[in-house]
Amino acid sequence: MKLELRAVHARHPAAPRGSDVLHGVDLALAPGEQVAVIGPSGAGKTSLLQTAAAALRPTRGTVGFDSVNPWTLHPRALKRQRGALFLAPQAPPLPPRQRVVTAVLAGRLPAWSLWRSLASLFHPQDIPGAQQALARFDLADKLFARVDRLSGGERQRVGLARALLAPARLWLIDEPLSALDPTRSRQAITALTGAARERGITLLATMHQVDVALAHFDRIVGLRDGRVAFDLPAGQVDETTLAALYAQHEDELRQPPAAPPSTPEAPAPVLMQCR
Structure with a gap:
């Protein structure tokens, strides 16, 4: 799927008028x-993905999927269009008591009928495919x-495995490695980019791990203050370019952000002595 953003301005729905988080963003991705x-x-990285997914309507500018502006479509057609996209938030919304097989198969829902979707809740x-x-x-x-x-x-x-089952031609992935250690990060991004390449899927991912982005993506877009600071082949992104992008945020460039906490561990037992 071809993705185009032209002179896009956007703001959060709760933000006051005029408080745009994206300012005149131009971005185009060819199919695959x-x-x-x-x-x-x-x-503005997350807002960029939400705008590209037709989840956040631009205040100005246009978004196009294969040259079709989703915001000109009838609501039913817009729903079908969104079914051709897969937006993965940084923290996937997984019901805590759900089985993993059911959570992963949720990626199939846009292609399934209502009855098959309901049946899969009881009998995956x-x-x-999930395995x-x-x-x-x-x-x-x-x-x-x-x-x-x-x-x-x-x-x-x-949450990333769910993408592999989705009937989508465009993956929009927000911070896919934020909770992973370096070894798992390399394994996960290799799996994600490899699967997208095999299926010819267009992939747009936001990342904090600059070294991983440079190693696994041919093209890098630098975003700062809601504007595109640069759009370059990975081989042309040097230390000077990165220093300018992360000015006053050098700590984020030098080391990845701390991963969010995992499942809490049980407290250590309290030892009591009787006298």
């Missing part, structure tokens, strides 16, 4: 292209585990 968006906290409809998707993220053994028994990093990888 993979692009990473980097930049300091508060740069594509267990082999294969999880295996790419080294989670096949968690197929029937409950979501609330997973660590934060495992939940994040379950």
Whole structure:
């Protein structure tokens, strides 16, 4: 799927009038292209993904999917258009008591009828497909585990595995590695980009891990203060370019942000002595 943003301005629905978080953003992805968006906290990366997913309506400018502006469509057609996209938030919304197999198969819902979707809640409809998707993220053994028994990093990888089952031609992934250690980060981003490449899916991902973005994406977009600071092949992004992008945010460039806490551990037992 081809994605185009032209002179896009956008703001959060609760923000006061005139408080745009994106300012005149131009961005185009060819079908099957993979692009990473980097930049300091508060740069507008998540808002950019939400706008690209037709989840946040621009205040000015246009968004196009294969040259179709989704905001000109009838609501029913807009719903179908969104079914061709997969937006993965940084913290996937997984019901805590749900089984992992059901959470992953939720990626199939845009392609399933209502009755099949309901049936899958009680009898998962594509267990082999879910297991294969999880295996790419080294989670096949968690197929029937409950979501609330997973660590934060495992939940994040379950959210990524869901993308592999979605009938989408455009993946929009927000901070896919924020809860992962360096080894898991490399494994997860390799699985994600490899699956997108195999299926010819367009991939736009926001990332804090600059070194991982440079190693796994051919094209890097730098976003700062809601504006595109640069749009370059990864090989042309040097230390001077990064220093300018992260000016006054050098700590984010030098080290990745702390991962969100995982599932809380049980408190240590209190030892009592009787006298």
